[in-house]
Amino acid sequence: MTATNPAGADPAGADPAGTGRATDSQTGSVLRAGVIGLGWAGQQRIDAYAADPAVELVAISGKEQHLLDQLGDQHDVAGRYPDYTTMLTEEQLDVVSIATPTFLHAPMTVQALEAGVNVLCEKPMAETGEAAATMVEAAHRTGKVLDIAFNHRQRGDITSLREVVESGVLGEIYYAKTGWLRRKGIPGMGTWFTSAASAGGGALMDIGVHMLDMSLHLMGEPKVTAVSASTHAQFGPRGRGGSGFGVSSVVEDMPFEVEDLASAFLRMEDGGTLLLETSWAQWIPYDQVYVTLYGSEGGASVEWGGNPRDPYQRLNVWTEVQGMPAELRPEVGEHGKHAAAVANFLEKVRTGEPGQHVGLEALRRARILDACYASAKQGAEVSIDL
Numbered sequence: 001m002t003a004t005n006p007a008g009a010d011p012a013g014a015d016p017a018g019t020g021r022a023t024d025s026q027t028g029s030v031l032r033a034g035v036i037g038l039g040w041a042g043q044q045r046i047d048a049y050a051a052d053p054a055v056e057l058v059a060i061s062g063k064e065q066h067l068l069d070q071l072g073d074q075h076d077v078a079g080r081y082p083d084y085t086t087m088l089t090e091e092q093l094d095v096v097s098i099a100t101p102t103f104l105h106a107p108m109t110v111q112a113l114e115a116g117v118n119v120l121c122e123k124p125m126a127e128t129g130e131a132a133a134t135m136v137e138a139a140h141r142t143g144k145v146l147d148i149a150f151n152h153r154q155r156g157d158i159t160s161l162r163e164v165v166e167s168g169v170l171g172e173i174y175y176a177k178t179g180w181l182r183r184k185g186i187p188g189m190g191t192w193f194t195s196a197a198s199a200g201g202g203a204l205m206d207i208g209v210h211m212l213d214m215s216l217h218l219m220g221e222p223k224v225t226a227v228s229a230s231t232h233a234q235f236g237p238r239g240r241g242g243s244g245f246g247v248s249s250v251v252e253d254m255p256f257e258v259e260d261l262a263s264a265f266l267r268m269e270d271g272g273t274l275l276l277e278t279s280w281a282q283w284i285p286y287d288q289v290y291v292t293l294y295g296s297e298g299g300a301s302v303e304w305g306g307n308p309r310d311p312y313q314r315l316n317v318w319t320e321v322q323g324m325p326a327e328l329r330p331e332v333g334e335h336g337k338h339a340a341a342v343a344n345f346l347e348k349v350r351t352g353e354p355g356q357h358v359g360l361e362a363l364r365r366a367r368i369l370d371a372c373y374a375s376a377k378q379g380a381e382v383s384i385d386l
């Protein structure tokens with residue numbers, strides 16, 4: 001296959017990775033994309049790349065031959081690689097999505113960046129903050145883009161709430177509550193998902209990280225200084241609470257070693273606080289997800305969940321208008337989600353400067369998760385210097 005970017009084009013400072021390829025912001029060409037990992041997450045990325053006319057999906061990699069065949073045929077992808085290293089060496093990719101088990105994110109990302117490829121990696125960034133830091137370091141060193149797929153930020157209600165916050169209607173946000181609670185939703189029981197070394201953690205690492213990301217994003221990225229957390233494993237160790245989520249074709253009968261419920265209280269440098277709760281399984285009627293913000297001039301809440309036959313999804317704002325209590329219902333935009341996460345990444349690749357997009361926000365999330373697990377283990381508040 002012919003590489004879209006001309007080899008050897010290397011204006012000063014444009015190719016810190018030393019790959020001999022020009023960056024896309026210079027060529028404005030169609031981007032050559034690859035995806036590593038063919039589970040649910042990888043398939044979302046494949047769909048998004050395949051639907052973008054400014055991208056050519058040229059290669060996919062995964063351990064399941066039937067998925068290489070099926071997805072390759074479906075999207076007319078010629079490059080099908082059981083070994084991702086061969087794919088990185090042979091395909092002259094501009095961008096790659098990494099959608100593999102969490103413990104593989106850091107080594108694969110570093111390898112891809114060093115091969116001169118811009119990376120969109122799945123959340124959570126890595127199994128520890130230390131592993132996540134190696135990814136940021138590699139992005140700095142190579143001058144390539146590193147982005148982490150926090151797709152829930154792209155929901156229409158979250159982007160609308162972000163506009164409400166930016167409008168100043170809520171005043172100064174000093175407290176927030178957030179949660180993603182599942183009635184029965186442990187993913188991939190017996191796979192890498194429930195192994196401590198492979199996943200780095202349970203519900204907090206898997207879905208709590210989305211709520212942490214959305215909350216800090218909505219609060220304006222305050223600096224977290226201390227964390228007090230607890231974790232529990234009531235369902236998984238008894239083989240209960242399993243679900244259809246994360247059903248992998250590679251089941252290795254691994255033990256359940258992570259939490260199925262976690263709660264955390266976070267202190268910010270500006271005096272603000274955040275309360276976070278998350279569970280894969282819990283005795284509640286139905287799944288529920290929420291972010292509630294409390295400001296000096298107003299409060300706001302995004303929530304969704306409930307009985308699947310009668311689900312709810314709400315965005316409300318409470319304030320005063322000319323001294324009278326007022327409830328506002330801002331218009332909710334389109335849910336961007338996975339396609340929007342990919343579009344944002346591609347925009348960074350096309351327009352970003354070397355060193356501008358290196359995954360720093362996601363690294364802070366990873367370090368906060370580290371502190372949560374340390375606090376839960378110690379049974380005490382843990383300070384962090386982000």
Ligand SMILES: NC(=O)c1ccc[n+]([C@@H]2O[C@H](COP(=O)([O-])OP(=O)(O)OC[C@H]3O[C@@H](n4cnc5c(N)ncnc54)[C@H](O)[C@@H]3O)[C@@H](O)[C@H]2O)c1
Nearest residue numbers: 037038039040041061062063064099100102122123124248
């Ligand atoms: N952004 C989201 O909303 C979202 C949703 C689900 C999962 N995820 C994340 O995506 C990642 C993958 O989750 P999943 O549910 O798709 O997992 P999965 O177990 O279903 O799929 C993992 C894929 O990685 C492949 N893989 C493993 N080792 C490989 C190797 N050495 N070379 C090439 N391929 C390899 C497997 O063959 C498989 O295709 C996880 O980090 C998970 O947290 C994100």
